Amino acid sequence: ATILSLKGVSKSYKGQNGGVTQVLDGIDLDVEEGEFIAILGFSGAGKTTLISSIAGLIEPDAGDILLHGKQIDGPDKDRGLVFQSYSLFPWLTVEKNVALAVDAVHKDRSKQDRAALVKQKIELVGLGHAMDRKPAQLSGGMRQRVSVARALAMEPEILLLDEPLSALDALTRSKLQDEIERIRKEEKRTIILVTNDVDEALLLADRVAILTPAPAATIGRIFDVDVPR
Numbered sequence: 675a676t677i678l679s680l681k682g683v684s685k686s687y688k689g690q691n692g693g694v695t696q697v698l699d700g701i702d703l704d705v706e707e708g709e710f711i712a713i714l715g716f717s718g719a720g721k722t723t724l725i726s727s728i729a730g731l732i733e734p735d736a737g738d739i740l741l742h743g744k745q746i747d748g749p750d751k752d753r754g755l756v757f758q759s760y761s762l763f764p765w766l767t768v769e770k771n772v773a774l775a776v777d778a779v780h781k782d783r784s785k786q787d788r789a790a791l792v793k794q795k796i797e798l799v800g801l802g803h804a805m806d807r808k809p810a811q812l813s814g815g816m817r818q819r820v821s822v823a824r825a826l827a828m829e830p831e832i833l834l835l836d837e838p839l840s841a842l843d844a845l846t847r848s849k850l851q852d853e854i855e856r857i858r859k860e861e862k863r864t865i866i867l868v869t870n871d872v873d874e875a876l877l878l879a880d881r882v883a884i885l886t887p888a889p890a891a892t893i894g895r896i897f898d899v900d901v902p903r
């Protein structure tokens with residue numbers, strides 16, 4: 675069944691000198707339950723605009739974004755859309771940043787289970803040694819990994835990932851790849867991944883949608899490719 679549906683989604687930004695940049699131009703995209711789709715595009719193609727719209731962080735100028743057939747209305751973690759790229763709280767440790775989200779979405783689980791889940795996902799992204807550090811004491815890549823750990827720990831219905839494997843060392847990268855594969859196979863979770871890395875898209879996804887950059891005539895269009903397995 676279709677879990678997420680984009681119909682005619684368009685978005686332009688106004689420039690400083692009154693010009694308008696059309697970034698998304700009538701995007702139509704259906705995502706099936708349990709599907710892993712990668713949205714591939716060069717820098718500036720509109721990937722962040724598209725995934726932020728799906729996350730409810732940006733309101734498109736036109737078109738509909740439907741989750742289970744209902745129009746989304748702002749960010750809504752309870753309905754299962756979790757975007758990894760939310761920022762971290764600077765005054766909280768790595769552990770507390772992940773725990774805060776886990777405690778909010780997994781109220782039904784025991785305290786021990788929640789703590790174990792937090793620890794497991796932080797270790798998975800290779801930050802077991804940095805649980806007690808605050809974001810300012812981390813590199814950019816490490817902060818990115820904390821946000822990936824937090825998103826995975828929330829176990830949302832649709833996981834929205836923005837270049838989760840960039841800025842990772844080879845070992846952590848391969849561990850995280852395995853985890854994403856496991857989530858796809860065992861948990862049958864729907865995943866939307868945004869990337870400019872062709873290898874990453876082909877390696878992980880069932881389907882790759884290519885968001886084309888300039889020339890202007892094709893800006894913001896999507897081409898769909900199934901990945902043979």
Ligand code: ADP
Nearest residue numbers: 687688697715716717718719720721722723724
């Ligand atoms: P990508 O994630 O593929 O690199 P973005 O969605 O970030 O692409 O950006 C697409 C285009 O929209 C770029 O040309 C960028 O400069 C422009 N853009 C993005 N956000 C804004 C904004 N808030 N205001 C004006 N222009 C923007």
Ligand code: ADP
Nearest residue numbers: 809810811812813814815816817840841842843
């Ligand atoms: P990355 O590829 O993770 O972005 P960097 O080159 O930014 O790596 O950082 C390399 C190492 O330096 C990191 O593993 C981290 O431990 C340390 N580091 C970077 N920035 C900071 C900081 N602001 N405070 C403490 N340690 C830092």
